Amino acid sequence: MKPARLPVRKTYKLFVGGEFARSESGRTMAIARRDGTHHVARATRKDVRDAVRAARGAWAGWRGRTAYNRGQIIYRLAEMMESRREQFVDVLLSGGATAREAAREFEAAVDRAIWYAGWCDKIEQVLSTKNPVAGPHFNVSSPEPTGVVGVLAPAQPSLLGLVSTVIPPLSGGNVVVALAPSSDPLSAIAFAEAAATSDMPKGVLNILTGEPAELLPHVAAHFDVNALDIWTADSGLAERAHVAACESVKRVRRSGTRDRKFWFGDASQSPRWIEAFMEIKTVWHPAGV
């Protein structure tokens, strides 16, 4: 009898500057799943710095694109996810989800990406004002992206939580360095693979696997990171990261819920998630002849 085909196993790597790379340290961590034990790259401080540099380098290009084009690229990312349905569902199943739970989370994640794709060219209209100043001036306030955003992805749900936290800053024109949860980093890697084939420019989204508790303080203290989403960090880690973030006056989003059910509800998608990583710029022009 002909033996069954031997499957090809995947090496799970970091996603930095549009490339899949091992940690510069060569370290990995073992992740036990239903389909066996996988070794996932364990990023270091140096990897954080490389990711921030890649993100900063990609920022001018990303924010310089039209909002319409950013919307199309994020929509394309959702398309790539949809076409990899089997892969995403398998990853969720291997993490212990039932078939029904896996399908539900996957579908919610794709729908969320589409929802935010549509916000790209609307957020500015919703957050802007034209201000009736008492004088001969034309005065407008409108949002601009803050820059590099560090995101601590929620531990659960691993796919929907990541999509719900990295897409809002991206749709506002920011670039992201995301830390995948150590308990379940495989969804994040699958998501990186979809992003890598979605026309998203290199470096716009960077995903690091490893121990977030080890990496987050370095992201928080990095002077070239403008904002931090630690909404789901536990209070001890959140406090340490937040205090470190103050040295460079970062914008910090903190103290949310750690309840996985939250991410399936309506409250988990809102333009406020985009607004948290936007700056308001006011411009004055004299009006006269």
Place this chain on the structure above:
Amino acid sequence: MKTITRATKAELAKGWEYAPAPEAHDYIKLRSRYGLFIGGKWLAPHSRKYFATINPATEEKLADIALGDPEDVDRAVKAARHAYDRYWRRLAPAARAKYIYRIARAITERSRELAVLESMDGGKPIKESRDVDIPLAAAHFFYYAGWADKLDWAFPNAVPRPLGVAGQIIPWNFPVLMAAWKIAPAIACGNTVVLKPAETTPLTALLLAEIIEQADLPPGVVNILTGPGPTGSALVNHPALDKIAFTGSTEVGKIIAKACAKRNRHVTLELGGKAANIVFDDAAIDQAVEGIINGIFFNQGHVCCAGSRLLVQESVHEAVVEKLHRRMQSLRVGDPLDKNTDIGAINSKQQLKKIEELAASGDQDGCRRFQTECALPARGYWFRPTFFTGVALSHRIAQEEIFGPVLSVMTFRTPEEAVDKANNTRYGLSAGVWTDKGSKNFKITSQLRAGVVWANTFNKFDPTSPFGGYKESGFGREGGRHGLLPYLELT
């Protein structure tokens, strides 16, 4: 007709004597000593200690001011909490609005008194306190009064709620205006406040407390607590506050941010700046020179958004510097209460030392110093309007906030270089652009990383116009609809 040459014009300007035109201040009735305004009452400080506030133009004492200690902070926070629970959150929003309208009206009614006092206590020229600070303070209360009963319309699909009790710490450069920027949106949104004015300029905030008292606001909605830095520190670290709003230096802002991070407390910060004022060769140069003068010398340069770095396109550098130097000579430095005065007194001895030290670093770095040649009063704290040429990006006077009438002039060749240099700072509060080309104007303003950009103008403020910084200049906005957000929780 005889042509008047530039040289003759300069001679004429030198010989032009102005008769003194002092604003009367004999009707200002100062108490000899001021208590703390807590829970609607004037209380003696727990410490029984007072400190003097002086007139920086004469070095004479104006009054003794209560020194609030941690006990007083606790009393004030409790009064504010009580007022929040008992009165302010329960009050109909329309009634809240009417109280705030009363404050706005009373400020206008007592505007001359406030202006004179502001100039006496802080050293700023009377024409600025009279025409800028006080009218803007009144307008700020008037604007936010109207929001109090319209908050449901401000943010789509969100229910706005007040945060509770806010601690607010303000600087000495625009004492009563900063008090208005802090108090008006906070109480309009339904919060109660404990405000700490700056150590060197407490008087107008105390007059504002009188106005609030006379407006019959429920006791404890606004509490004014005077004292030096440690009083502010006690306020920031008080366990029962819901929010801190701070305007001041980036160094202190970081300390406050960390204290708030440890307590997981809401905070907004309006910090330092080192604004670039960019002049392109296609700008209307004479107007630009006026804008440069206003940008750096307004309020003696004690302005966080001052245009303290001048970036001039190389081809017009010589012309701009010459015009600037000539225009600067016509600035009148002296008695803040004189209506002709352009540049008043430096706010404090300590600030004067800081300015002198940083200006000296410009000399040491080999920059060329230009100053006005006018006579300075014998007493008080003064610094001549100054600019340096030959400044490099790495020089301290190009990187550090001087907070005085000192301008650093640099050059650029291309628009890209101008933007790079303008953004080469840890700050991001404001910026200016001078060009007559519309499309260039829009492009450059969109590339500058600053919260307020003035195009062909500078140092304009309005209650409807959001103000606040990028990067290390802080976060949160004051003014406009965006200025409500720091005092609301949206659910």
